[in-house]
Amino acid sequence: MNKPPLHTISVLVANKPGVLVRIALVFARRGYNINSLVVSPTVNPKFSRMTITAIGDLETLEQIIKNVNKLIDVIHCEEHPANTVEKELALLKTKASPAVKAFVTKNARKFHVRIDDASEGCYIIEQTGTTAELDEFEALIKKYGILEMVRTGKVLITRGKETT
């Protein structure tokens, strides 16, 4: 069976209280689950950027995007602009061991990973990359045992002069 597609939605919003709730309600009302959500400042302090990933059917997604766009505090909302750079950051905690250290060192370039911290017998491994790269690395390092993992969720920005 095919996995339902993961959609990335980029929303520029007024930097005001309650905006996140209004947007979340548009998803929740239709039973659409938000997979990841990043809210961050933009260069203009009046606005914030939200990058949302969600899993579900296209027809509902079209309704969601139109209804998010209708919100007064939303400047614009669109699905994954095509020509973008996208990144996500993960922090993984494992037991400290020479094997893990060797594995991270070996993959440092390929997966953009490094050990950020080694305290109380644990490593914290930092990785930056696309969502797919993070998934792939996670699958590989799983055999050493992951104690804990935190991911930021995906952010993206359009290439060239066009604004996101």
Add this chain to the structure above:
Amino acid sequence: MQPKKTINGAEALIKCLENFGVEYIWGLSGGAAIPIFDALVGSKIKLILTRHEQGATHMADGYARVTGRPGVVLVTSGPGATNTITGILTAMMDSVPMIVLTGQTITAMLGKDAFQEADISGISMPVVKHSYLVKNTNDIPRIIKEAWHIAQTGRPGPVLIDLPKDITQGPFSGDSLDPEMDIPGYKKDTPSPHKADIVKMAKFFKAKKKPLLLVGHGAVLSRAGAAIKKLAEKLGSPVTNTLLGKGEFPETHPLSLGMLGMHGTAYANKALVNCDLILSIGSRWDDRINGNNKEFCMNAQKLHIDVDFSEINKIVKPDAWVVGNAREVVEELVKLVEPLDTADWLKELDYYKKEFPLKYSINNGLTAQQVIDTCYKVTQGRAIVTTDVGQHQMWAAQFYRSDKGNYWLSSGGAGTMGFGFPAAIGAQFAAPKDLVVAIVGDGGFQMTLYELSTVFIHKLPVKVLIIDNKYLGMVRQWQELFFDNRLSGVDLEGNPDFVKLAEAYGVKGFHMAKPEQCESVMREAMNYKGPCVIHAEVIKEDNVFPMIPAGKSALHMIVEKPAAKMEKPSGST
């Protein structure tokens, strides 16, 4: 030079509303809203004290539907605010402009379970077009200006403004009562229709033999009636209307088929099944019309005009669409279409009109249909009519034909019982010289009847026509047809004596229970100078036909109770 007089936030708020030309505020006071009520003392805005906040919202709604201007509601925090939710939903579902001002606890106490604190901006979020929680007194003029603009532009809707008491009480030191708005995200206020889209749409009419125009509430809101009449007459196209589209194209016009849908006329629904082109003018293809998307207008190309882009593709995938104000679009469209040869089509529909007319019998006792039809004839179809929700609403839609938009006020989307009477009060405020008739059920009327005080005190000559069958009749009808007549939760035996009830409020009461009384009582009541209640006791078990079971298309319309058992409906409610 006189020193600048300092005003507080509440006074700034009321001055702004005065500057917009607000005539009335409907509401009910309470602790957190006292500064705002205080600012209304001596204001030229007339405060109408209602008996319940729900009544206030429906009055503002009725006023807004008649005038096209936002109705303004003022209530206190906590339960005062939560009591407005049904009225806000009603306005939201039917795209009615409304401003709801709610008192709130002081900002320092927000989120601390203060007395009469309710997170009303949170509670109302899914049912408002927009809302504000005001945190700075000097923001009041900008916020009220934005709210006023947002409520009535684009697709209209309710806007809620939550006003903490320290904010309304605090000194206003802003520069202007008419500041710049700051709503960069609100670009959909009045989308101007794309000419190219209209040109594309016009091409679909070419060589069509069976066109059908579907008039919805968007046509009423944009006052598109004259343009639609031109279009229909130029094309020779029949016209049908939704429940809320009633009157914008006159239902007495020879091209009118009346209302379509679940309880629409048989001929409108036959037209829906057989048309080869359907143009929705400001209707959202609601499930009461559409029933079943797979079978909806299977042989027709579908065109859609809507001011709200999110309505396009929501229910029906149109072959062509235009986003814009219905009146503006239709005015352009008229110029681009050519007359069609629809003689055979109109003949076919005439046959259905003769074969399946709306009808009723007067041989088995007084019926709701007779009462409403008599009301129509006695008032010569000139009244502003409001309704509640249920059987009486459908019979009113069938038998009280409307020839003017905004003369028919009904809770379509939300289906709010208790709407009709307070909405009629709002309508009477908006049109003091018009005859206003609230056609209500015995169930719905008892939800908001306490506003009899309001009509008595303000001497509003509203006529309340209670269709009393001692049942929640529409649910009873469904239980009879689809649930083996297992009646559950529908029996209203033990209703009060509505005439005495009216008299207790100082309102005149009339009564009728026999077919032969109907006309004389109706005439007397409609000519009565003040407010009155007409208690019409009608036969108990009667069903609204035609009927399309929920979840089915117009193909499955029935015009009378079938002999065979019917399966339970699959559609929404």
